[in-house]
Amino acid sequence: MDKVGYIARKEVRHILRDPRSLMIAILIPILMTLLYGYAINLDTKNIKLAVLDFDRTVDSRELVAKFYNSGYFLEPETTPILSDPERILKSGQAHAVLIMPSGFAKAVTNFSQYELGMLIDGADANVAAATASYSRIVMGRFIEDRLPSGFELPGVRISQQVLYNSDLESSHFFVPGLIAVILMMISALLTSVTIAREKETGTMEQLLTSPVSPRQIIIGKVIPYIALALLDAVLILVFAVLHFGVPFAGSVTLLLFFGLIYIVAALSLGILISTLVATQQVAMMMAQLVTVLPSVMLSGYIFEIKNMPAVLRYVSHIVPARYFIRIIRGIMLKGSDMSVLWGEAAFLVVLTVVLLAIASKRFQLKIG
Amino acid sequence: MENAVVIDRLTKKFGDFTAVDEIGLTVQKGEIFGFLGANGAGKTTAIRMLCGLLLPTSGSGSVGGFDIYKETERIKKSIGYMSQKFSLYQDLTGDENLWFYGSVYQIPRRDLRKRMEELTETLGLSEFTNRPAGSLPVGWRQRLALATALLHRPKILFLDEPTAGIDPVFRRRFWEILYRLADEGTTLFVTTHYMDEAEFCRRISIMHQGKIIEVGKPQDLIARYDQPNLQETFITLISQEGGNG
Amino acid sequence: MSIVEVSNLYKTYGPFEAVDNFSFSANKGEILSLVGPDGAGKTSIFRAVCGLIKYDSGQIKIASFDVSRDFEKIKPLLGYMPQTFSLYPDLSVEENLYFYAGLFGLKRQQFDEKKKLLYQFSGLGPFHNRHAGALSGGMKQKLALSCALVHDPEVFVLDEPTTGVDPLSRRQFWDILKNLRAEGSAIIVSTPYIDELELSDRVIFIYRGSKMAEGTPGELVQKFVGQVYQLDLLPTSERMQQLNKIEGITSRRFGASVHIYTRGSHTIEEYHDDLRRIGIDPDLITPVQPELEDTFIQFMGN
Numbered sequence: 024m025d026k027v028g029y030i031a032r033k034e035v036r037h038i039l040r041d042p043r044s045l046m047i048a049i050l051i052p053i054l055m056t057l058l059y060g061y062a063i064n065l066d067t068k069n070i071k072l073a074v075l076d077f078d079r080t081v082d083s084r085e086l087v088a089k090f091y092n093s094g095y096f097l098e099p100e101t102t103p104i105l106s107d108p109e110r111i112l113k114s115g116q117a118h119a120v121l122i123m124p125s126g127f128a129k130a131v132t133n134f135s136q137y138e139l140g141m142l143i144d145g146a147d148a149n150v151a152a153a154t155a156s157y158s159r160i161v162m163g164r165f166i167e168d169r170l171p172s173g174f175e176l177p178g179v180r181i182s183q184q185v186l187y188n189s190d191l192e193s194s195h196f197f198v199p200g201l202i203a204v205i206l207m208m209i210s211a212l213l214t215s216v217t218i219a220r221e222k223e224t225g226t227m228e229q230l231l232t233s234p235v236s237p238r239q240i241i242i243g244k245v246i247p248y249i250a251l252a253l254l255d256a257v258l259i260l261v262f263a264v265l266h267f268g269v270p271f272a273g274s275v276t277l278l279l280f281f282g283l284i285y286i287v288a289a290l291s292l293g294i295l296i297s298t299l300v301a302t303q304q305v306a307m308m309m310a311q312l313v314t315v316l317p318s319v320m321l322s323g324y325i326f327e328i329k330n331m332p333a334v335l336r337y338v339s340h341i342v343p344a345r346y347f348i349r350i351i352r353g354i355m356l357k358g359s360d361m362s363v364l365w366g367e368a369a370f371l372v373v374l375t376v377v378l379l380a381i382a383s384k385r386f387q388l389k390i391g
Numbered sequence: 392m393e394n395a396v397v398i399d400r401l402t403k404k405f406g407d408f409t410a411v412d413e414i415g416l417t418v419q420k421g422e423i424f425g426f427l428g429a430n431g432a433g434k435t436t437a438i439r440m441l442c443g444l445l446l447p448t449s450g451s452g453s454v455g456g457f458d459i460y461k462e463t464e465r466i467k468k469s470i471g472y473m474s475q476k477f478s479l480y481q482d483l484t485g486d487e488n489l490w491f492y493g494s495v496y497q498i499p500r501r502d503l504r505k506r507m508e509e510l511t512e513t514l515g516l517s518e519f520t521n522r523p524a525g526s527l528p529v530g531w532r533q534r535l536a537l538a539t540a541l542l543h544r545p546k547i548l549f550l551d552e553p554t555a556g557i558d559p560v561f562r563r564r565f566w567e568i569l570y571r572l573a574d575e576g577t578t579l580f581v582t583t584h585y586m587d588e589a590e591f592c593r594r595i596s597i598m599h600q601g602k603i604i605e606v607g608k609p610q611d612l613i614a615r616y617d618q619p620n621l622q623e624t625f626i627t628l629i630s631q632e633g634g635n636g
Numbered sequence: 637m638s639i640v641e642v643s644n645l646y647k648t649y650g651p652f653e654a655v656d657n658f659s660f661s662a663n664k665g666e667i668l669s670l671v672g673p674d675g676a677g678k679t680s681i682f683r684a685v686c687g688l689i690k691y692d693s694g695q696i697k698i699a700s701f702d703v704s705r706d707f708e709k710i711k712p713l714l715g716y717m718p719q720t721f722s723l724y725p726d727l728s729v730e731e732n733l734y735f736y737a738g739l740f741g742l743k744r745q746q747f748d749e750k751k752k753l754l755y756q757f758s759g760l761g762p763f764h765n766r767h768a769g770a771l772s773g774g775m776k777q778k779l780a781l782s783c784a785l786v787h788d789p790e791v792f793v794l795d796e797p798t799t800g801v802d803p804l805s806r807r808q809f810w811d812i813l814k815n816l817r818a819e820g821s822a823i824i825v826s827t828p829y830i831d832e833l834e835l836s837d838r839v840i841f842i843y844r845g846s847k848m849a850e851g852t853p854g855e856l857v858q859k860f861v862g863q864v865y866q867l868d869l870l871p872t873s874e875r876m877q878q879l880n881k882i883e884g885i886t887s888r889r890f891g892a893s894v895h896i897y898t899r900g901s902h903t904i905e906e907y908h909d910d911l912r913r914i915g916i917d918p919d920l921i922t923p924v925q926p927e928l929e930d931t932f933i934q935f936m937g938n
Contacts, residue, residue, distance in 0.1 A: 029738035033727070040726040225720035229783070232686045233739040234711040429802040431772025528674040556799040558673040558828050559929055560936045563888070570889075574873040584802050585829070590891035591871075610892050621891075622803050622831065629804045 026235045030243025052205045052255045072096040073117035080128035095157040112144045119143045119154045146356040198263040199351040200324035203344045207289045209252040211314040214293030219306035272358030288343040291378035298385045318344035346371040395420045395578035398452035410436040412601035423579045425589045428598030442472045471545035481525030496543040510538045530561035547578040586622040599632045639822045645694035654680040656845035662822045670826040672842035678826040686716045715789035725769025740787035754782045774805025794825040830929045848935045860926035867894040878914040
C-alpha cells in the first residue's frame, strides 16, 4: 500500500501546485449554494394529495373530485392509513393531506363556520408552495360554483399547516441537492480529468512500466479527491446551516455513510469515462454530460421526476443522485432514519455496486 | 547587398533572468543563416522578437527594413514563421489549414486557390491535403506547416527547428525545398540541432546562455577551432564557455 | 548474453500494419539502435516490449519472462523512456525522482544515495528545486533518463531520447548510455541522428514495420552498393541541377561539398566527359568510403 501512498501524495502536490483549480474547487460550491439558495420557485404539477374525508357527503366528495380534476393533484398510489396524516407525509405516500372533519356539507348549506385542514410536506419547497396556492384556488372555485356571482361564503375556510420546512425556504430544499451535485462534480469530473491528463501528457506510459498495478494507480489518484469532495460537502453544510439557517434534523453519521457510498458511485463513473477518452478536454465534456448534468436535471433536484416525459423518468432510475438527494433531504429536513430510507438506500447501493463492477472490469490500462 | 535582418545589442529580460543578452547580427538578403545554440540558450526568444511576437527589453533591430519595436504588424505581414510548436490545426485537413491561414493574411480568394495548388505541388503535398493534419506523418506535417508559412510569399522565412525528429531521408528532401526557396531569393533564418544541416548554411551563429559566442561560415569556424567537423566545433565552443546550464 | 528476445512480432491498427513479422534480440552490455522513418513501427515495438500495448502475435521475452504473461516480474528489470516528455511538469526535479523511486520501492535512505549518483552524472544537482516543466530540452531528457534509471534496471528502452537536443547535451547523454553499457545493461534506443548510430554496437534499419538490415555500423556500411566520390566544390543549386541531369549518377550535397554516387560496379571515370561538359574538373573528384548515412539512404530509397 506504500505505492498507493506515493501516488496519492503526488496527486495532492498536483492539486496544491495549481492554486487556481483549488480555489475553483472550494469557491464554486459556495457560489452555487448562494445561487441556488436564492433560486426561484418552479411550476409544479401532479402533487400527491391524500384525503381524509370524515364528512362523507355528496358535497365533500364533490370537493375532492374538484381537487383531483384540477390537473394539479393526483391520488396517492396506496390508500393512506386513516388515523395519522403525519405518517402519510413521512412515508412519502403523499405531499399533502386534506382533512375534512364532519360538518362540511352542513356548513356549506347553512353558511356556518367550518375549518378544512391541510397538512403539507414542506421538505420540497416548490411542491409545498404550489400545494398551498393551488388548494386555495380549488376551494375558491368550489365555493364560487355554489353561489350566485358576487356572493362570498365567509364561513368555510382552509387552514394550512406546513410540516418539516415550515417557512418554505427554497434554500432548505436546494442545499441538500447541491451537496449531491457538488460531490458528483468533484468526484466524477476531477477523477476522469486527472486520469485523462496522465494519458494526454504521456506520463501514464512511464507509470505503467513502473511496478504499480492499475488498481493502485486508481486508488492512489482518487483518495485526494474523495477528501476534497468530503471537504466541499462539509463546507456547503456549514455554510447552509449558518447562512441560510437550513435545519439539520437527522444523523450526521448516517449522512456521511451514504455520502461515501454515493462518492464511490461517482468515482466509478469518473473512472469509466476515463477509459473511454484520451484527452482532458473530452473527459471534461463527457463528465459534464453523463454525470453532472443528469445529477442536476434528472435527479429531482430542480425538476420533479414525475413531471418528466416517460423516457427521462426511466433514465432517472440510473442516476445515483436521484436516490442520494432523497436520502440527504430526508436526513437533513425530516430527520428520517433507515426505517424510512431503506428503499432509496437499497437502490443506491445496488447502483453503486453495478457501476463499480463495470468500471473495474473496463479499466485495463493499455495505451493502444 | 541589402540586409534582411539587422540587430544590435538586442536584449530580452524576464524578471531578473536575461534570456537574450545584447546580441548583434546582420543577415543578408537571400542568405541561408543557421542560428545555432544549446537548448535553452535563448534562440526561440530571439526569433520571437525578430518576428514581432515579443517586444525587446533593449537594443535595436530591423527585419525586412521594418523596426522591431514600432512596425511589428508590417514585419508580421512580410515574414513567414514556422514555429517549433506544431502550428497546424490537427482536426482540419491540409487544405482547410492552408485556406484558414490564407484568409488570415487576406489573400484574395482566386489568388489563394492558385497559390495553394502551386505550393502543394512544389512541396509534393498534393495527395495529403484531404487528410486531417493530425493524421499525417511528422515529415508531411512539417511540409504542410512550411506551406502555411509560405502562402503570403514572405521575403524572409524564420524556421525554428523545422526538422526535429524527422528521419535523415526526409530531412534531406526538406532541405532541397529550402534551397529552392533560397535560390528564388527568400532569406532563410533557421535553427537546428543537426550539424549536417548547419553545414548547409552559408553562415551560422552559435548562441550560449543568451549571448552569441561565434559567427561565421561553417568551414571557417571548423578551421579556426581546428576540429574535424561542425559537431565537434560546436561541442568545443560550448564546453569552453562552461557547460550548458 | 541475450536478455531481450523478440520473435515474429505482428501489430496492426485496423488495416495498417505497424509491425510486420519483426524479430530481434538485445544482449547485456550492448547498445542496439533502431533507425527508420516516422511511422516505421519503432514506437509500437518499444511499447510492446514495455507491456504497454497488446500485440497481435509473436513473442516477447525479457530475462526469460514472457511480457504478455509475467509483466509484473519484468517491471523491476525494465527502464523505459517514452518519446514524449513523460514527467510531471508541476513537480520539481527531486520530487519527480522521489516519486519514481517510491514506486520502485526505494527507501528514503536508498533514495538519498541514489540521488547523489544521478545528480553527479546528469548535472541536475543545482536544479533539484526547479519544476521539471521549466528545464531546457537537454535537461528534461536527462531527468527523464534519471527517472528511468532510479531502480538500476537491466534493460533500457529509449524512444528517440535525443530529438530536439543540442549536440553537447547529446554527447553527454550518450556518455551516460555508454557507462550503463559498461555496467552490463542492455540498451535499446531509436534515433534520427546518424552519428548516434556510429556509437551503437548494433543497428537495425526499419521500414514499414519490417527489418531492412541489421549489423554493426561497420557491417552495414559494407552493404552499400556502388561507389562514392567527393567533389570539392560548393553545392550551389545551379551545380546540383546540372549534376542531377547526368544519367547514371546521383549527386547529393554533403556539407560544403558534393557526394557523387555511381551504380553497381560503374566508376566515375565513365562520366568524366559528362562532368567536363558542365565545367567540372574531374581532378577535383576523389573516391571516398561510403558512410552509414549513404547506406541508410540507399536502403530507404529501395
